[in-house]
Amino acid sequence: MNQMNNTLNGIFSWDFISAGIRVTTPVLLAALGALVADLAGTPNIALEGIMLFSAFVGVITSAFTGSLFIAFIAGILTGAVMAAILAYFSLKLKTDIIMAAIAINIFSSGGTIFALSVLTGDKGSSASLKSYVFPSVTIPIIDKIPVLGDILSGHHIITYIAFIMIFVVHYILYKTPLGLRIRSVGESPKAAKSVGISVMKTQFTALIISGVLASLGGLFLSMGYVSWFAKDMTAGRGFIALAAQALGGSSAYGVALGSVLFGFSEAASYSLQFMNIPYEITQSIPFLITVAALAFYAWKKINYIKKIKNNIRK
Amino acid sequence: MSDNIIEMINIWKIYSNGFIANRGINFSVKTGEIHGLLGENGAGKSTLMNILFGFEKATEGKIIYKNSEVHNYNADRAINMGIGMVHQHFMLVPSLTVVENIILGIEPRKGFSTDITKAEKFVSEEMKKYGLPVPLDEKIKNITVGMRQRVEILKTLVRGADLIILDEPTAVLTPQETSELFTALRTLTEKGKTIIFITHKLGEIKEIADRITVLRKGAVVGNAQVNDLTEKDISKMMIGRDVELKIKKNPVKAGEKIMEIKNLSFTGNDGIKKIKNISFSIREGEITGIAGIEGNGQTELVSVITGMSAIQSGEIKFMDKNYDNTEKLRKAGMSYIPADRMEIGVSENNSLEENLISDRFKTKEFSKFGILSYKTIKNNALDKIKKFDIRTDSYKSPVKMLSGGNIQKAVVAREFTSGAKFIVADQPTRGIDIAAADFIRRLLVKEREKKVGVLLVSADLTELIEVSDRIIVMYKGEITAKFDDLKKVDESVLGEYMLGIKRMNTEEIGDLE
Numbered sequence: 001m002n003q004m005n006n007t008l009n010g011i012f013s014w015d016f017i018s019a020g021i022r023v024t025t026p027v028l029l030a031a032l033g034a035l036v037a038d039l040a041g042t043p044n045i046a047l048e049g050i051m052l053f054s055a056f057v058g059v060i061t062s063a064f065t066g067s068l069f070i071a072f073i074a075g076i077l078t079g080a081v082m083a084a085i086l087a088y089f090s091l092k093l094k095t096d097i098i099m100a101a102i103a104i105n106i107f108s109s110g111g112t113i114f115a116l117s118v119l120t121g122d123k124g125s126s127a128s129l130k131s132y133v134f135p136s137v138t139i140p141i142i143d144k145i146p147v148l149g150d151i152l153s154g155h156h157i158i159t160y161i162a163f164i165m166i167f168v169v170h171y172i173l174y175k176t177p178l179g180l181r182i183r184s185v186g187e188s189p190k191a192a193k194s195v196g197i198s199v200m201k202t203q204f205t206a207l208i209i210s211g212v213l214a215s216l217g218g219l220f221l222s223m224g225y226v227s228w229f230a231k232d233m234t235a236g237r238g239f240i241a242l243a244a245q246a247l248g249g250s251s252a253y254g255v256a257l258g259s260v261l262f263g264f265s266e267a268a269s270y271s272l273q274f275m276n277i278p279y280e281i282t283q284s285i286p287f288l289i290t291v292a293a294l295a296f297y298a299w300k301k302i303n304y305i306k307k308i309k310n311n312i313r314k
Numbered sequence: 315m316s317d318n319i320i321e322m323i324n325i326w327k328i329y330s331n332g333f334i335a336n337r338g339i340n341f342s343v344k345t346g347e348i349h350g351l352l353g354e355n356g357a358g359k360s361t362l363m364n365i366l367f368g369f370e371k372a373t374e375g376k377i378i379y380k381n382s383e384v385h386n387y388n389a390d391r392a393i394n395m396g397i398g399m400v401h402q403h404f405m406l407v408p409s410l411t412v413v414e415n416i417i418l419g420i421e422p423r424k425g426f427s428t429d430i431t432k433a434e435k436f437v438s439e440e441m442k443k444y445g446l447p448v449p450l451d452e453k454i455k456n457i458t459v460g461m462r463q464r465v466e467i468l469k470t471l472v473r474g475a476d477l478i479i480l481d482e483p484t485a486v487l488t489p490q491e492t493s494e495l496f497t498a499l500r501t502l503t504e505k506g507k508t509i510i511f512i513t514h515k516l517g518e519i520k521e522i523a524d525r526i527t528v529l530r531k532g533a534v535v536g537n538a539q540v541n542d543l544t545e546k547d548i549s550k551m552m553i554g555r556d557v558e559l560k561i562k563k564n565p566v567k568a569g570e571k572i573m574e575i576k577n578l579s580f581t582g583n584d585g586i587k588k589i590k591n592i593s594f595s596i597r598e599g600e601i602t603g604i605a606g607i608e609g610n611g612q613t614e615l616v617s618v619i620t621g622m623s624a625i626q627s628g629e630i631k632f633m634d635k636n637y638d639n640t641e642k643l644r645k646a647g648m649s650y651i652p653a654d655r656m657e658i659g660v661s662e663n664n665s666l667e668e669n670l671i672s673d674r675f676k677t678k679e680f681s682k683f684g685i686l687s688y689k690t691i692k693n694n695a696l697d698k699i700k701k702f703d704i705r706t707d708s709y710k711s712p713v714k715m716l717s718g719g720n721i722q723k724a725v726v727a728r729e730f731t732s733g734a735k736f737i738v739a740d741q742p743t744r745g746i747d748i749a750a751a752d753f754i755r756r757l758l759v760k761e762r763e764k765k766v767g768v769l770l771v772s773a774d775l776t777e778l779i780e781v782s783d784r785i786i787v788m789y790k791g792e793i794t795a796k797f798d799d800l801k802k803v804d805e806s807v808l809g810e811y812m813l814g815i816k817r818m819n820t821e822e823i824g825d826l827e
Contacts, residue, residue: 175426180414183409191404195419
């Protein structure tokens, strides 16, 4: 009983909210990437692999160069290059984009372990390397406010970037010519082509943007959340991000909400581990919530249609 | 200096497979005129216009635009020079707004952003100048087909087009929308724009065009001032022989009810009620025509009647029996010419001979112990090719290699030889050439004389009035008018009911049995 109280305290404490924000970060970044790619008509299911590879490259680069900045650039470039490879295969060579993405995911899982063992002799993690983490940011004034300071201040810089990205992605998609082109290419490529827009170039750009966003999520995992690279450390976040995007639809704000839902359910699963519940069950909570949320979403949609039908009958 | 905006001189187009689409065509259009370009399908119109719009390269020939020869021609060049094209299938993005569609690709910018205020101001100026009002903030999917066409025309104008090519612009319009379009086109020419108008419809050419060029088999067969010609002259030029424009119909007395529809309702996947409690019957020896603007329930009606969609509420009886799928209905004596011939009518990658037996390959004639007998299949194909004048290289050609008109003839050849007692013909002549369309209409009338019941759905009102024995108008899923005496009906009368301006009450509609 006492234990349970502790747990509930854990879930409803301010630290929990802070943890939720932290856990949301990688999912949010990848989900925004999924959104951009999806609207362009080129669904990117390689987010998982791109995150993983960026996480790996970031850690290794920081360990070997000692520079956080170079590690940051290298991580982002990794995301861009992998998205470019996906784009090249699917747009130029006309392979099925889902197949190409699956290949990238499998390659990333094996490729990072292989490179890790060559570089460090360890196949499990990069703990033996001395790598760096991105700094946390203390927001002046706000951090002095009791509760609010604990929640908002002191996160890693990438967490702040992630939340700023919600607005940046919304702006790009709905306020710029590039966004207009991305949306038109995704919906009616023929119409876009007829006014001289290059469908391939636009989809290429969208995939690169989605790759860069995912790579930020990957960098956060290995250089913020923890300070090492471990095999398959993305643990399905790239796929959860796809679910978050499906929930959020075509709006960056909706996608952000979807990501927060998954982030907080994952945070809750960590808190619940302190109870006597087998960890296999607590760890599966985010995935169960994914299924439940998607089912709820589908149910809502069906009900919406039913409601319209009924209104007409009246 | 000539007053021609465009001159295409001695244009040849020979494809790598040896097919000659254009044979030394000379085509010129005067500045400020509306020029009709006519010809049957496969006459070379599309190829010629694709060359003019830079989509395809001519094998030989010169293009002179505003008195100077154009070299290294392509589509971007054409747009920059001031040539615009309104395609038959609109090139619009449904979920974007009107103004977003218009500026797509040429977005005015302010910093990183799209300058939407500037865009709206600019577009609304053009809109007023040419008398083409459109709701700028409405999404494309929420506006009518006629509106969408205006958006397409505005798109070309905003890009600075002086010469606008309209590819069969009236195919999707109601008579009222057509006359609005014509008014707009006249305003455009008054303001100095030039228009090339591609069409099959002779009446329209007489009404709107100043001059015409007629193509046949890739060559120019005529070029004349429209005032000097009658419709008969023009059709003779197009087809190369006299065509009887009116179809002769022997009186036939309608017999027993063959199909009976009672209190039928249907709701689509989008939650919208497409058919609202309608009842009517189709009799032997009678052609019942359905008129209506696309999206008023005709598609769903055909879909339910033919068993392609399940009956949700109400009852349909075919010769006094209920059926629940297409195969059983076909076995019982229904034939179906679908509106979408590529999607439902044929299997495009299969050969012509296979498509000709796709409804009857299970019969003893064409298969034995589950193995197809290709000898009879071949003979059947050769027979149909001859009887229905299907033009093809071989009976083994994949159907998609045939022209639209010939694919439709193949569908018709199959559907008219199954010994049907009831034929559903949904847009049977859409997008095919005059001669083939005429052939199909005559076949429908002939079937009627054999006591077959016919349900004809068509957007071509002339065809509907000419072929049908009675016409039912559908508007928003309801029957809003019925005409038994078609001598008193013309297109504009039908149009008013189709648009919902008028509707008959139950007594005026009367007996629908």
